[in-house]
Amino acid sequence: MVEDDPRIAEPLREGLTRAGYDVVVVATGAGALAADPTDLVLLDLGLPDLDGQVVCRELRSRGSVPIIVISARGEEIDRVMLLELGADDYLVKPFGFRELVARIRAVARRTATEMSPPSAPNISVGALTIDGRTRRVAYRGDPVSLTPKEYELLVYLAADPGAVKGREQLMRDVWDENWWGSTKTLDVHIASLRKKLEPELIETVRAVGFRFVATPEPTP
Ligand code: CA
16 A cells, blocks of 8 residues: 555555455555565555656556555546556545445456466476476476576576576566666576576676576486
8 A cells, every 4th residue: 555644544554454455555656666566556646755647657567466546536537547557446535445445356356367377387498397387497307496586587598598688677577676777686596596507508698688598408
């Protein structure tokens, strides 16, 4: 919930918590953009630091999280604007708590089918095999233990062997973050993957990014 007015945020948080939701409240647009990913966003448009519409567009550009916009009475908001913002629904203050819960349920239901991920495919490139369902990784027949992010990074690279993946692209797609300069996290994970698998498997493409190089299957 992005809401700067504690007189609104507090009772809503209490009510939603009672209704079984796990609620995190932030009071600013900057706070909303810095928050961990959530299953749904309630976004007040009138925020002290950033324009709520900017926050909405930015959240939408990062992913498919359902967004319910909350606007004050008198603010111009219609379906067209809502679509432009990328929001899924809106409520005008003052609104009833039951109405809010009904909207949350409806939006969650509507987006659930769209959001359910396709079943993860298996990947087999050279000596590397990845079981998408069990998330088990083996290299030259030996199991490899990876952290969740290492796993996602490896799957992303190995799914398209030979293709160069840019640093910004990797940060955006694997870390789900917009790139603001440092990609140290990425380097750390690449280094770790090279150590756990084989250094030659992930090639550095200078000034661009990385590419997965398929190593030949071991000859029996
Ligand atoms: Ca406000």
